[in-house]
Amino acid sequence: QKEVEQDPGPLSVPEGAIVSLNCTYSNSAFQYFMWYRQYSRKGPELLMYTYSSGNKEDGRFTAQVDKSSKYISLFIRDSQPSDSATYLCAISQSAGNMLTFGGGTRLMVKP
Amino acid sequence: GAVVSQHPSWVICKSGTSVKIECRSLDFQATTMFWYRQFPKQSLMLMATSNEGSKATYEQGVEKDKFLINHASLTLSTLTVTSAHPEDSSFYICSARVDTNSPLHFGNGTRLTVT
Numbered sequence: 001q002k003e004v005e006q007d008p009g010p011l012s013v014p015e016g017a018i019v020s021l022n023c024t025y026s027n028s029a030f031q032y033f034m035w036y037r038q039y040s041r042k043g044p045e046l047l048m049y050t051y052s053s054g055n056k057e058d059g060r061f062t063a064q065v066d067k068s069s070k071y072i073s074l075f076i077r078d079s080q081p082s083d084s085a086t087y088l089c090a091i092s093q094s095a096g097n098m099l100t101f102g103g104g105t106r107l108m109v110k111p
Numbered sequence: 112g113a114v115v116s117q118h119p120s121w122v123i124c125k126s127g128t129s130v131k132i133e134c135r136s137l138d139f140q141a142t143t144m145f146w147y148r149q150f151p152k153q154s155l156m157l158m159a160t161s162n163e164g165s166k167a168t169y170e171q172g173v174e175k176d177k178f179l180i181n182h183a184s185l186t187l188s189t190l191t192v193t194s195a196h197p198e199d200s201s202f203y204i205c206s207a208r209v210d211t212n213s214p215l216h217f218g219n220g221t222r223l224t225v226t
Contacts, residue, residue, distance in 0.1 A: 034214050043117070043204045043217035044155070088154060098145070099215060101154045 003027055006089055006102030015111050019076040023089035023102045026070065030091040033065050034099070035074045038086045047087075048074065079109045114138055115207050117218030124195055124225055132190045132221045134205030140185035141207035145215065146178075149202040158203075161188040195225040 006023045013019055021035075032051045036044035048063040050056045056063045064073040072091075076083055086106045090099040114137040124130050134144055142163045147155040159180055160168040167180035177199075179191040188207075192199055202222050206215040 032214070036217070041202075041220070041222065043115075043206075043219040046214055046216060049214040094211065097211070098157060098160065099155075103154045 002103075003100050004089060004091055004102040007105055008103050010106040010108055012108045012110060013079055015079060015081060015109055017079050017109070019074075019079050019083070019107060019109075021074040021076075021087050021089075021105050021107070023072050023091075024070055025072070025091055025100075028067070028070065029093050030100070032092045032094060033063070033072050034090040034092070035061075035063055036088045036090060037083075038088060038104070040085075044088055076107075079107075081109050081111050084108050113209055113213070113216045115205065115216050115218040117205055117221055119221055120219060121222040122224070124223070126196055126225055127194055129191055129193045130195055130223060132192075132203055132205075132223075134188045134190070134207070134218055136186045136207045139207075139209045141188075141209075142185060144182060144188040144205055144207045146180065146188075146190050147204045147206065147217075149204060149220070151202075155204060158190075163188075192223065195223070197225045199223065200225045 004025045034049040035047045038044045053065050053067045060077045062075040086104040088104045089102040092099050116135045118133045144161040146158045149155045158173045161180045161182040163182045169175045182188040202220050204220040206217045208215050
């Protein structure tokens with residue numbers, strides 16, 4: 001079993017839809033949770049990071065962590081074609097230490 | 112803030128030659144940088160942890176004599192792929208953090224093609 005599982009997609013949605021991206025993890029020692037967005041041929045860009053259960057909102061993005069279920073989510077409201085990218089969840093035992101990445105979900109938002 | 116710059120963004124080299132990739136933290140000092148490799152449609156795989164002033168720590172299965180890492184200053188780490196072969200063709204990405212309580216920020220990656 002991989003430490004972090006993420007549905008690879010691709011996930012195709014119409015513009016304006018609410019997108020839900022999810023990851024599950026197996027090690028309860030993980031305490032920090034991050035979401036990165038990666039455009040083709042570019043490095044990952046940090047979107048959200050949190051270290052506690054619950055929700056964290058930033059503009060159209062909401063990160064949700066459920067430590068009891070070992071389940072994390074990223075919601076994108078009012079999705080735009082420019083949101084089309086691969087989204088990677090990443091977890092760590094501390095914020096700046098080695099990250100364990102999910103496999104990434106490719107999202108396509110159609111105009 | 113927290114900008115990580117990587118150079119070059121792409122490079123093509125002949126089999127048997129060596130290639131150096133630079134990773135710089137532009138607006139902060141980074142005692143630790145991380146080097147990742149990413150194959151097409153796959154996630155990032157950690158290769159090594161680069162520590163300023165000391166030897167790098169390599170992940171299992173990564174040849175330290177092939178992937179030479181030097182972290183000579185608080186703002187620069189380099190990865191040299193020695194005697195490159197076509198199977199070394201990949202997307203190499205570095206990352207750094209402002210401090211141990213901050214998340215990692217990534218460079219824009221270097222696409223290496225070995226012919």
